[in-house]
Amino acid sequence: MADTAPLSLCDREPHVPADRLVAEMVPPPRFDSVRFDTYIPDPNQPSQTEAVRVLANFAAGLSGAHAVGGGNRGFLGFGKFGKAKAAKAPAGPRGVYLDGGYGVGKTHLLASLWHATPAEPSLKAFGTFVELTNLVGALGFQKTVQTLSGHRLLCIDEFELDDPGDTVLVSTLLGKLVDAGVALAATSNTLPGKLGEGRFAAADFLREIQGLAARFHPLRIDGEDYRHRGLPEAPAPFADEEVTKAAYATEGASLDDFPSLLAHLAKVHPSRYGALTDGLKVVCLTDVQPVPDQSTALRLVVLADRLYDREVPVLASGLPFDRLFSEEMLNGGYRKKYFRAISRLTALARDAKGLVEGA
Incomplete structure (x- = not known):
């Protein structure tokens, strides 16, 4: 006993305290040791293998200097077949959006991208949409922009498309961060009433983030819930x-x-x-x-x-x-x-x- x-x-x-919210914007313990090579793609779902390849290229493209003021170093464009290439601002996506049902490993891949990005942990951030809105609430909008604008990468898990007010708030925040040269990556939930398992999620996500749509490369990940596979x-x-x-x-x-x-x-x-x-x-x-x-x-x-x-x-x-x-x-x-x-x-x-x- x-x-x-x-x-x-x-x-x-x-x-x-607010400083803890900032310090904890790293992958949580479950995803602390994940990497692209620990992701086990379903052999029946080629989109999973393709997602690893594209995201690894995306991470490699973030090795340049931080692109302050919307410069183009450190960001990727995607060619016809998803091959990474140097992008000239403002063409080429500065972010990736992982589109798929629950349990296909989107968070694993998002955390792997964070780990693979060649930058100090203090220069990249990882958090859920709720954690990001909580950070804005704790620091204020302008302070949050200042805190994150020096980052090379911001990963947002479970982007909440079902909260219009918070979605607009975060969309505005992301616009400021993109202008400051921050690369973005996100996964999301579907809107209320959109019951297709991810089928409508990419379009909904890109519409909800308004002017940022052109900055994201949607990446579809098919498959069943790995937790029960x-x-x-x-x-x-x-x-x-x-x-x-x-x-x-x-x-x-x-x-x-x-x-x-x-x-x-x-x-x-x-x-x-x-x-x-x-x-x-x-x-x-x-x-x-x-x-x-x-x-x-x-x-x-x-x-x-x-x-x-x-x-x-x-x-x-x-x-x-x-x-x-x-x-x-x-x-x-x-x-x-x-x-x-x-x-x-x-x-x-x-x-x-x-x-x-x-x-």
Whole structure:
């Protein structure tokens, strides 16, 4: 047994200073060691192999000096067959957009691009769309422009096309950064109502970022969710007693009942969900129930992303994770987010299975 009682997420109300938000704009722990050569393309999906080639060329093209004031050094154009070549501003894309369904490895490739770009970590940034908007909120728009304009590359994961206000804000920010010579790379979610698995995503993304469309080279990545490719089904939920016993037996575990955790998330800004999980080795949840409403569901999606990024296993009792969201939610505009959350929580539940067996 562990020497102390489990921690509780519901007892945590972290404060995250602005300088931490900037310092943490690097690939999260799950993607700290990924590289292009650790990406395993599906042999039945040639677009995955092509994506690695094009992105490696893109990274290699960023080896020149920072192109302050919209100069053209360090950026790539793409020829007829996607071959990298020197670009003359303002022709040639200064960014790439990875278009595809959930679980095809877009984040792996985006993080690999960050790692492959020949620049000091302080000269390249990686974060989700939510983290970027949180940075603007913490620093202010002009300070954010000043902070990021000296970077060689900005990678934005999960660009939120379903929030028009934030999309315009970030589109304006990206315009300023492109003018300062920053190269861009992004993945995104689909707009509400656009239910094709990525089929409409590229067009939606390019339209939503308005005047920046010509600066992006859309790169389609087909495939199935790799998290479940050839893997066994997710483990069934455990009994409350089993989860509680494992929590007390595991150093660095948290233990909360699911309804209380959902209520607590409403009191903590999503920008702090990463800090909410600081130091945790496993999250233990009892009485998992269907999520009651869309606002709560979207907060849970952010928490699932932060847990997945940080490789924190999730041990749970109650309903299985594929029953968290109602049919209405799974058929609605945020469908893609909910399926991503189910996919990631399922992977984390698989990671936690051995904790009960060893308790």
